Amino acid sequence: MSDGFEYSAREARRVTRKETGIVIPVYLPAGNEHELQLELLLDNVESCLGVVEDPSQVCLTADGPDCGGPEVEDLSRRFGVTATVGDCNRGKLSALRCGVERMTESPLSWLAVIDADGDHFANELINLTRAALAAHARFAADQVLVIGRRASRHRPMGMLRGELEELADRILLDALNYAAAVSGKPLPLQGTTSLEEFPDFHSGFKLFSRSAAEAVFLREPDLCDVSEDAYFRHGCEAVMTVEAVLAGAQLVSVQRSTFNEQPVSTFGQLQRERLVADKMIWPCRRLGVPPCFVEQWLRNHVPRLLLTTLAPQGKQELLTICNLMAEAYQLPPFTQDLMDGPLFV
Numbered sequence: 334m335s336d337g338f339e340y341s342a343r344e345a346r347r348v349t350r351k352e353t354g355i356v357i358p359v360y361l362p363a364g365n366e367h368e369l370q371l372e373l374l375l376d377n378v379e380s381c382l383g384v385v386e387d388p389s390q391v392c393l394t395a396d397g398p399d400c401g402g403p404e405v406e407d408l409s410r411r412f413g414v415t416a417t418v419g420d421c422n423r424g425k426l427s428a429l430r431c432g433v434e435r436m437t438e439s440p441l442s443w444l445a446v447i448d449a450d451g452d453h454f455a456n457e458l459i460n461l462t463r464a465a466l467a468a469h470a471r472f473a474a475d476q477v478l479v480i481g482r483r484a485s486r487h488r489p490m491g492m493l494r495g496e497l498e499e500l501a502d503r504i505l506l507d508a509l510n511y512a513a514a515v516s517g518k519p520l521p522l523q524g525t526t527s528l529e530e531f532p533d534f535h536s537g538f539k540l541f542s543r544s545a546a547e548a549v550f551l552r553e554p555d556l557c558d559v560s561e562d563a564y565f566r567h568g569c570e571a572v573m574t575v576e577a578v579l580a581g582a583q584l585v586s587v588q589r590s591t592f593n594e595q596p597v598s599t600f601g602q603l604q605r606e607r608l609v610a611d612k613m614i615w616p617c618r619r620l621g622v623p624p625c626f627v628e629q630w631l632r633n634h635v636p637r638l639l640l641t642t643l644a645p646q647g648k649q650e651l652l653t654i655c656n657l658m659a660e661a662y663q664l665p666p667f668t669q670d671l672m673d674g675p676l677f678v
Contacts (some may be wrong), residue, residue, distance in 0.1 A: 339470050345463035350386045352442040353462060353540075356427045356432035357381070357393050357449050361401035370403065373451030373596055378408055380455040381447070390414035390441070394432030394450075397422030418551070424566030426573070433550035437543070444546040446573075448537035451596045452489060457481065457589050461540040463589045468524050469542075474583035478547040478574065481538030481589035482526055489591040493650070496640035497605075498535050498653075501612040502636045505571055506531045506625075509578060512620035520578070524585035532586050541577065548580035549573050557618035559611065559661075567611035570649040575616050607649065610657035617662075624662035631655050631667070636674030648672055 338344070358378060361367045374393075381391045392415040393408055395401035402418040409416035417431045429446055436444055447453045461479040468474045470608045487495035513520035525532045541549065549572070556564045564572060578584065588665065617627050635655065640647035648669070 340463050342459070342463065342622070345459050345466060345495070348443065348466065349384050349459050349462045351518055353385065353390065353445060353458070354436040354439065354441040354443070355381045355385065355391045355445045355447055355455070355458070356429055356436060357391070357447050358428040358432065359393055359401035359405050359579060360422075360425070360428070361395075361430055362422070363399040364513040364533070367404075368573040369596065370449070371626035374404070374449050375408070376451060377447070377449055377453070377455070378412060378414060382412060382414070384455050384458055389415050390419045390436075390438070391415065392417065392436050394428045394431045394435075395419060396425065406434035408568075416462045418656055424564075426565040426569035429569070429573075430550045430554075430651045433546055437547065437551065442543050443540060444506075444543060445540045446537070451585050453481070453538045457538075458540070461587050464524070465542065468583050468585045471535075472521070472524060472583050474524075474664050475542070476577070476580060477540075478545055478577040478582040479540040479585040479587055480574075481536050481540075482524075482533040482534060482586045483591050484588060485591075488593055489595045489619075491594075493640065496638050496647075497502060497609045497654070498530075499651075500634055500638060500654075501571070501609060502531045502534050504613045504630055505534050505574065505616050507589055507626075507630045508616050508620045508622050509575070511622050511626060512579075515621065521563060521583055524583055526586040526588070532584060534574045536589075537570070538589055539573060540632050542582070545577045545582040546581060548582075549576040552576070557615055557617065559615050559618065563611035567608045571616045572611055572619075575619055576659055577673050579619075606657060609654050610661070614658060614661045624664050627658060628664050631658065632671060632673075635671055641672050 382388055394417045395405045397419050400422045405416040417435045419428055419431050433444055445458055461481055464511035465477045465479045468477050486498050509520050635651050652667060655671055659666055
């Protein structure tokens with residue numbers, strides 16, 4: 334490869350070091366023990382500092398003054414990283430909006446968002462940068478969203494959460510394709526992996542071109558008549574994806590590593606069925622999907638999930654989630670026939 338190869342490893346390292354900011358949302362609720370979370374956050378910060386030139390390119394953004402504010406300010410003093418503190422605990426997307434707004438004060442070309450849970454490895458950011466540069470060159474894409482794709486959802490998160498994220502990802506892909514067909518602008522997926530049927534939309538490791546980041550994080554929030562929790566907390570990854578795509582971003586997918594089991598997670602602290610339903614309700618509303626399509630997509634995807642083989646718990650979990658969606662779309666309640674699929678496999 335020549336020195337002029339525009340998405341070489343050398344160029345990807347340079348762009349990551351000099352032109353990329355990293356935003357890490359932090360949630361440490363008051364009254365809880367945070368020894369492990371702080372250990373993981375410190376490891377994450379030190380890892381990120383190893384791939385950028387200036388510590389200020391790393392931004393820790395606390396989701397409220399009582400949810401990590403003192404901790405991020407302490408890390409800012411120790412390491413020179415940027416710190417922001419939201420005015421209240423609203424959810425991950427709210428924290429990211431504060432962090433991205435702060436980072437766009439600098440002339441950065443790319444902005445990465447990386448969860449603070451220790452399961453997102455900054456040394457792999459160069460691969461996302463290289464894929465972004467390749468998309469720019471090969472697809473003439475000025476706006477890019479690179480998703481760090483996990484090899485498995487089930488290994489790091491467990492069977493239940495892995496299955497529920499698969500359902501949310503499948504519905505999101507359907508919704509994006511519906512909106513593309515209605516608009517007459519096909520959905521460009523040539524930059525996503527060919528190893529599975531749908532991208533890992535809900536991965537917490539993403540890289541945005543600056544213009545895509547501004548479209549996602551700096552515009553007025555469009556709640557689409559859902560609750561703030563549904564938008565800022567539950568559906569945040571769907572919001573990032575949909576708003577980037579609507580702004581014209583090329584989707585790209587790059588393999589990333591995870592631990593075999595997540596070191597820490599807030600998933601169990603949330604109302605699970607509501608969380609998963611909201612992941613699907615907001616994007617379908619934002620993209621103008623009619624209720625009859627939502628109903629049929631659920632009937633298409635629920636029977637294929639392995640979670641339906643966990644009877645009766647898995648079936649009941651899915652039925653509860655789908656009935657929350659039915660309520661949001663004024664559909665008749667689903668019954669056990671939601672699980673009906675082909676007679677033979």
